[in-house]
Amino acid sequence: MSERMLDGVRIIEIEGIGPGPFAGMMLADLGAEVVVVQRPGGPGLPGMPERNLLDRGKRTIALDLKDAGDLETVRALIARTDGLIEGMRPGVMERLGLGPERCHELNPRLVYGRMTGWGQAGPRAPQAGHDLNYVALSGALWYASAPGALPISPPTLLGDVGGGAMYLVAGMLAGLLRAGRTGRGTVVDAAIVDGSAHMMALLMSMAPTGQLAEARGASMLDGPPWSRSYACADGGFVTVQCLEAKFYAAFLALMGLEDDPDFARQHDPALWPRCTERLAEIFAAHPRDHWAGLFAGSDACVAPVLSPFQAAEDPHMAARGVWAQAAGALQPAPAPRFDGAATPLPDTLPGRDEHREAILAALRKD
Numbered sequence: 001m002s003e004r005m006l007d008g009v010r011i012i013e014i015e016g017i018g019p020g021p022f023a024g025m026m027l028a029d030l031g032a033e034v035v036v037v038q039r040p041g042g043p044g045l046p047g048m049p050e051r052n053l054l055d056r057g058k059r060t061i062a063l064d065l066k067d068a069g070d071l072e073t074v075r076a077l078i079a080r081t082d083g084l085i086e087g088m089r090p091g092v093m094e095r096l097g098l099g100p101e102r103c104h105e106l107n108p109r110l111v112y113g114r115m116t117g118w119g120q121a122g123p124r125a126p127q128a129g130h131d132l133n134y135v136a137l138s139g140a141l142w143y144a145s146a147p148g149a150l151p152i153s154p155p156t157l158l159g160d161v162g163g164g165a166m167y168l169v170a171g172m173l174a175g176l177l178r179a180g181r182t183g184r185g186t187v188v189d190a191a192i193v194d195g196s197a198h199m200m201a202l203l204m205s206m207a208p209t210g211q212l213a214e215a216r217g218a219s220m221l222d223g224p225p226w227s228r229s230y231a232c233a234d235g236g237f238v239t240v241q242c243l244e245a246k247f248y249a250a251f252l253a254l255m256g257l258e259d260d261p262d263f264a265r266q267h268d269p270a271l272w273p274r275c276t277e278r279l280a281e282i283f284a285a286h287p288r289d290h291w292a293g294l295f296a297g298s299d300a301c302v303a304p305v306l307s308p309f310q311a312a313e314d315p316h317m318a319a320r321g322v323w324a325q326a327a328g329a330l331q332p333a334p335a336p337r338f339d340g341a342a343t344p345l346p347d348t349l350p351g352r353d354e355h356r357e358a359i360l361a362a363l364r365k366d
Helices: 019-029 068-079 100-106 131-138 157-182 192-198 245-255 269-283 288-295 315-320 356-365
Strands: 010-014 033-038 059-062 083-086 111-116 186-191 227-231 237-241 302-304 323-326 329-332
Touching (some): 019 033, 019 111, 288 302
Parallel strands (some): 111 186
């Protein structure tokens, strides 16, 4: 694709960690021109590499937001941009003179994206926190493990990315659409507690039908033997989630359980513990790849649990190019796709302050 969806859209990203940079990366993947304003004189923020995967497709410039001259450069950039992303604690950008009110004086069309864990207001707004804290308080972590086990979710995915970055991107896109239609900017208050709670809507929609219970392990998606993971003989794992009757029948047939009276009563909770124990014994008798091969090509809704590095070698994932080696690292390809075409990954990741001269030259030209 020679033209991408957000070609011509300019975004300023104030350097941060976690969901803000992820949102900036996604906007860059979609074709936006994203300029990251970085802290000067260092390798970046703690734990971040010199060349960060989340900076792919972006341009970089190091500016001291407490320096009067650098602050004027940032303001000049903001006056010429469509959107801004920041992930500071509430009030920090205002103290720097870069809050929404001041920025909208410079650029009334600006879509001002604010990424936080607790939100811009509320008792916890000024407090520190991280992914696991936010999804714990929002309710999103509640069903994230088996009964009696410690609640755990895949690091960053449920909070930082799902409840945070994705909602910031959705808010930015909505704001950009309105700005294009009306000329008025907006402030996007994207809080991980809001987004991760909102993601529960699909699950909560099952409550009126009795398919969702408050007790962990008692609902249709987290209690039955046909909706869980199982350990295999080699230490690998497989997932089973054959909800619909026809898929459940295909699963039983391949497992040789189609005539078993216990398994015939798919929706009887009284039998779920016994059937789960039996399936655990069966799956534990063979390695993961045995089961992957057995269910390959079927509609039984069984899939192996793969690491990202193993997923890159899976025939389906490889055929779609979901994972690729680029810029010296394994990277996920941009998503979603448009007209069936995959967006190519950049060959290199930008270094810190790499595009200073080009960015400043463009400002002087404007």
